[in-house]
Amino acid sequence: MADKKGDIKELLVKGFFTLNGIAVVLVLVGIFTLLVITAVPAFKEISMKEFLFSPDWNPTGYDGEKYGIVSLLVSTALVTVGALVIAVPIGIGAAAYLSDIAGERVREIAKPIVEILAGIPSVVLGFLGIVLIGPVIAKLFGLPNGLNALNGSVLLAIMALPTIISISEDALNSVPMSFQQASLALGATKWQTIALVKIPAALSGILASCMLGMGRAIGETMTVLMATGCAAAMPHGLLDSVRTMTATIAIELGEVAYGSTHYYALFAVGLVLFLITFIVNMLSDMVLRKYQNVER
Amino acid sequence: MGKIIVTALMAAMAFSMPASARDMVQVKGSDTLINLVQRMSEVYMEENPGKYVSVTGGGSGTGIAAIINGRCDIANASRLIKSKEVDLAVAQGVDPRMVTIAIDGLSIIVNRSNPVEKLTMDQVGKIYRGEVTNWKDLGGEDRKINLYGRQPNSGTYDFMKEVVMNGDYASSMKQMNGNAQIVEAVKVDVSGIGYVGVGYVKDAGPEITVLKIARTAGGYFASPLVTEDVKSGKYPISRPLVQYVSGTPKGDIRSFIEFELSPEGQKIVEEEGFFSLSAEYVEYNNKQML
Numbered sequence: 001m002a003d004k005k006g007d008i009k010e011l012l013v014k015g016f017f018t019l020n021g022i023a024v025v026l027v028l029v030g031i032f033t034l035l036v037i038t039a040v041p042a043f044k045e046i047s048m049k050e051f052l053f054s055p056d057w058n059p060t061g062y063d064g065e066k067y068g069i070v071s072l073l074v075s076t077a078l079v080t081v082g083a084l085v086i087a088v089p090i091g092i093g094a095a096a097y098l099s100d101i102a103g104e105r106v107r108e109i110a111k112p113i114v115e116i117l118a119g120i121p122s123v124v125l126g127f128l129g130i131v132l133i134g135p136v137i138a139k140l141f142g143l144p145n146g147l148n149a150l151n152g153s154v155l156l157a158i159m160a161l162p163t164i165i166s167i168s169e170d171a172l173n174s175v176p177m178s179f180q181q182a183s184l185a186l187g188a189t190k191w192q193t194i195a196l197v198k199i200p201a202a203l204s205g206i207l208a209s210c211m212l213g214m215g216r217a218i219g220e221t222m223t224v225l226m227a228t229g230c231a232a233a234m235p236h237g238l239l240d241s242v243r244t245m246t247a248t249i250a251i252e253l254g255e256v257a258y259g260s261t262h263y264y265a266l267f268a269v270g271l272v273l274f275l276i277t278f279i280v281n282m283l284s285d286m287v288l289r290k291y292q293n294v295e296r
Numbered sequence: 297m298g299k300i301i302v303t304a305l306m307a308a309m310a311f312s313m314p315a316s317a318r319d320m321v322q323v324k325g326s327d328t329l330i331n332l333v334q335r336m337s338e339v340y341m342e343e344n345p346g347k348y349v350s351v352t353g354g355g356s357g358t359g360i361a362a363i364i365n366g367r368c369d370i371a372n373a374s375r376l377i378k379s380k381e382v383d384l385a386v387a388q389g390v391d392p393r394m395v396t397i398a399i400d401g402l403s404i405i406v407n408r409s410n411p412v413e414k415l416t417m418d419q420v421g422k423i424y425r426g427e428v429t430n431w432k433d434l435g436g437e438d439r440k441i442n443l444y445g446r447q448p449n450s451g452t453y454d455f456m457k458e459v460v461m462n463g464d465y466a467s468s469m470k471q472m473n474g475n476a477q478i479v480e481a482v483k484v485d486v487s488g489i490g491y492v493g494v495g496y497v498k499d500a501g502p503e504i505t506v507l508k509i510a511r512t513a514g515g516y517f518a519s520p521l522v523t524e525d526v527k528s529g530k531y532p533i534s535r536p537l538v539q540y541v542s543g544t545p546k547g548d549i550r551s552f553i554e555f556e557l558s559p560e561g562q563k564i565v566e567e568e569g570f571f572s573l574s575a576e577y578v579e580y581n582n583k584q585m586l
Contacts (some may be wrong), residue, residue, distance in 0.1 A: 063464070136483065254355065
């Protein structure tokens with residue numbers, strides 16, 4: 001009797017967790033389906049060629065609507081790559097410091113601080129971009145103003161850092177102690193051990209952390225909307241104003257008429273964004289899995 | 297036991313919140329109008345205890361979209377409703393009515409260290425269309441012009457495009473997130489030019505110059521800071537700042553609008569740097585309020 005009751009309970013609990021697992025997958029599939037369904041009507045009036053290869057995005061143009069996402073794609077890429085160039089070296093350095101060099105007490109203080117960094121609202125960072133980083137960039141490069149891709153890169157680097165640091169640190173910590181001991185026993189210095197043994201051994205984990213950080217940077221909206229100037233022109237460098245895909249959607253979706261071509265086109269931009277982040281996350285997952293297999 | 301009662305009370309309060317939110321008059325829209333209407337709502341609520349008005353921004357386009365979708369009671373707008381939007385409203389069973397609450401002299405601003413003090417309408421159009429790109433062609437120094445403007449959900453963005461430029465903005469224009477941001481940007485940018493509602497230049501300080509604008513090259517250069525220039529229509533880019541409601545305003549919505557149009561409300565308009573209504577507008581408003 002008691003056994004039977006236990007069996008039913010077991011079954012219920014099992015079902016409950018299965019349901020939750022499936023629900024998450026369903027949500028993802030649902031979002032994807034919704035995006036596709038709402039994006040497809042855009043191509044009734046916009047040619048695929050214009051959408052993917054034209055640099056002009058101006059859906060409320062005075063003489064004709066223009067829907068080309070190249071300048072938006074380039075903007076997003078520029079800001080993201082800039083962010084990674086800044087965040088990756090600092091992130092790996094900080095992770096190596098936390099895992100190998102810092103004492104127990106420093107680590108106890110520093111780790112929560114890194115986590116707090118992840119909790120800063122993006123609006124606050126955007127504000128910092130306007131009042132602090134913008135003027136500094138303007139002064140450093142002799143520009144009339146600092147609302148450009150570089151500003152966005154710096155802010156996104158700050159947002160990507162916690163992800164990069166904490167996952168890289170986990171990866172470094174999971175390198176077997178024997179590697180380190182062997183290296184030190186062979187007479188390598190601490191620096192040589194970290195740079196030539198531990199980091200290469202944890203490379204796939206570090207790589208995955210960078211890609212997750214990248215996913216974070218690509219999807220960020222408010223910060224870039226506030227700090228990058230949002231000029232729709234094709235950017236030529238980090239010191240030009242840029243208008244990312246996320247900022248474009250955020251600015252324009254609020255006033256667009258439901259069911260218009262412009263409305264569908266914004267969802268098409270969203271779909272492209274979704275596919276990019278999906279691919280980046282999938283790749284990082286594959287890399288991460290590889291490193292876990294190697295370790296075991 | 298006491299704990300349970302407190303929890304229950306808190307829960308009851310939480311559930312009763314939506315009820316009070318329903319009694320609240322929701323105003324949404326233009327960033328140009330937000331400071332003015334917020335100030336009016338504060339005075340109004342002070343004088344009428346128990347009445348609540350909440351004012352949020354988002355841009356004229358956002359406000360008009362909200363009134364069409366029934367998500368606000370009053371939409372602030374610095375441009376007129378478009379025929380496309382009227383069609384959408386009618387399809388949703390919304391009958392948009394307009395009242396004008398203030399007059400704005402849209403101000404073109406440059407940095408104080410820029411020697412340029414006046415421009416013609418034609419020149420402003422050329423600058424924002426990207427046809428003139430250096431200050432030296434306008435009597436200034438040899439510097440590339442840096443354009444600051446608003447984002448497409450802004451009524452001011454549309455107003456400039458339709459009324460002043462008759463064309464598209466140069467794609468190099470930086471799209472700023474509000475009037476205040478444009479003022480701040482032009483303050484520190486010696487080669488910048490921006491456009492903002494006159495209410496935003498009143499207290500902007502000595503770092504900016506508000507340009508005088510003429511209709512034609514030989515015409516009179518009028519300033520948006522001179523009441524006489526704006527009220528007589530000599531300043532070429534003055535515009536009504538309006539509110540849209542659905543149908544004839546009633547109840548709390550009506551009482552707030554009546555306050556805005558009252559001599560006391562119009563005094564706040566002047567205090568905020570905008571211009572009070574002339575007789576024609578008052579008459580038009582009266583028709584809409586019937």
